[in-house]
Amino acid sequence: MRHVVVPDRGTAEAWRALARSCLQQGLPPSEINWGGEHSERSLFDGEPLTRSGPVNITVPRSFVALAETVCWHRDADRFARLYQFLWRLKDAPHLMGDRADPDLAHLRAMEKSVRRCQHKMKAFVRFREIGDPQAERRSFAAWFEPAHHTLEPTASFFANRFGDMDWRIVTPEKTAIFESGQLTFGPGAPKPELPDDANETLWLTYFRNIFNPARLKVKAMTSEMPRKYWKNLPEAATIPDLIDTAHARAQAMAQAQPTLPPLRAEKARNQLAALKSAWEGPGDELAEAIRACTACPLHKTATQAVPGVGPADAGLMIVGEQPGDQEDLEGLPFVGPAGQLFDAVAKSAGLDREKAFVTNAVKHFKFTPRGKRRLHQRPDSREIAIAKAGFTPKWRASSRN
Template sequence: MTEILLAHQVDLATWRRAARHHVFAGTSPEELTWRVQPSALLSQSRPDVQAAFSVSEEEKQEPLRLSRRLVEQLVLAIQAHDPERFTLLYRLVFRVMHEGLDLRTHANDPDVRRLEALAEAVVAETHRFRADFAAYFRHGGRGEWVSHLSNYIVEANASYCLARVAEPWSVQTGYRRMQWDGRALSFGPGSEERLPLLWQRDGEGVWLGYPKTVLPPAEEDIAQATTLDQLGSEAMDCRACALWQPATRTVFGEGPITARVMLVGEQPGDQEDLAGHPFVGPAGQVLDRALQEAGIERPDVYVTNAVKHFRFLWRGTRRLHQKPEQSSVDACRLWLNAERRLIQPVLVVMMGVTAAQSLLKRPVTISRERSRIFPLEGGSHGLVTVHPSYLLRLPNEADKQREYQRFLEDLQQVKRFMEEGRQQPVF
């Protein structure tokens, strides 16, 4: 019997190296035991569960070929609070390599079903963790946030936490403490020696208290969201189109759920993609200036985009904006509809062709439809105008001033409409 010592609960790097060695050596699962070293010896560095599947030059000579689906499930399942997960994962890899096990054609295999249940449990708690983390700091929380987790998901969510909150913070869980001091991320032992084991050994592998969910979120999950925090958390893992791969993150809408005005742009730009907030780049500065001159406070409106990921083209070291494809607009429409459902704005301002076509679901010519308020489905009203970035692209300064004035007049019309409380559209 060979014992393999893992550095921590999500030590995928060590598990992977050992699994690869023993799979090629033909070591049966029954000949291996897996043990995690005591929490007091935890490394302060950040374990990277994704980088653990990088391939060294030596390994390229004899690669371990696994399907993408299996790799994704392994990364999730190793975060589950099941003491037998390391054995299960090795047994699955061993069976794939030596017995021809296929996750697609052997969906009812007990090991495959257990793997999927573990992965689903981790995904479910990840959604809750992200929503609670974002809500805590969005609503003024500071310092240490205590989270009562049932799975080992802290390390895998480090990038998400860093992207959401730039100020110093710490997350305390039973097994792990994660701290960001504004410059470096560190880890340490948690507050408890061990967490209560909530694994339900009923053959299904369902975690008590958590629903079964998968990535990307299903439309029914989006429809059931009751807060913007919950909706935004669901969107963080959206893979409904291909833009999630090159983009840094999902950039969701921001503003109060009580907003009477909803401003919709095309997609996040380079700076928005890096910052994680809509309209913070050059176009956002133009928008802020125009809103201020029109007498509209930005914190009072909800600002979002028709597409939540940044589509770009590399030009040297620069990322140049590219118009999103229609497939991305269609895929993202469910998020835009969900935002409208929760906010129920009186007036939706569509800035640019992409925003207008996403909401109106038909071809739109800005010059023909701008500057008038008209009814939308659901009882709200709409107004089409240009996107602020259009003003930045105009080469002639006189044209810029003229078009900015027209854009300002559109926003002033929005201001008047809201003040007068008009219920009938203006044609």
């Protein structure tokens, strides 16, 4: 059994080099005891493994990205799990695409947990000024308790964002120090005594005013802002009161809303009225024009044209493709098998057919004779174009179909 020590700093890069050495020596996962700098060695551990020279081993890039993230997980078995999967992956690269693989699924869950921790760190670190505000480079400090070892991989985000000031982020295990544009890491420390922030009152006022009580969802809020972080967030002290008074504040907002529409609403109504069609709906003359239509050859073989039925001011229009055999014989839309299905669906949906205007896009039945039967045939592009022209408000009898 070989004991492999992965350092606490530069962990991802170090594990990658050590894993290469293990593969070069042909060490299977069962012969390696992975551990950190402060982990205890097993009674059966042999000599520690040392890094070897460059090793040419090819693995999918997606695994490299996965490993660089999982290395910062708090699970003590993270290095062993990564190597076990790498041992399989070297002979079967397709495993990176197998979502059903249990080893990969576990590593993906660990990756997701680390990335979530990094996201929370970026959102919840709160700096306090500890130096002279008049100095050329102002100095700040913050305390944070990450769920995983995410300070080192996340520190570059703060270095890029706050490059014009000196700062340090203290955690129980490690401290990130940024001074004069240089990022270094030191040992962890207990929570320091940080001074009050003069701008905190302004921030709390802003936080209270952007809180919308009418959209309060406590579970969603605590999912994005877990309670374990509240003790280090100044705004968290206001959250219980905001939750308790949310219902009353939402009612007050509803009662205080204006009773008259704003001036911009009148402008919007005028624009809507200008876009509304001048056609007031189908009348008796429309049905007569449909029955007299000869714009395409369909009128020659069909029994009759089938106009729509229903109230002219209906709020809902149902449009089918064309009449069927039964519709052609009776002169009414949706009375055949398709109409029976429509009636059943409409009833289950609570739709009153008598209150809807029911029609077809093409008003004549197009079919192919097969003995005594007439088989439905789709209308062609010309027939459909004529039907579309008939839907304009200024319809003409010669173009209606």
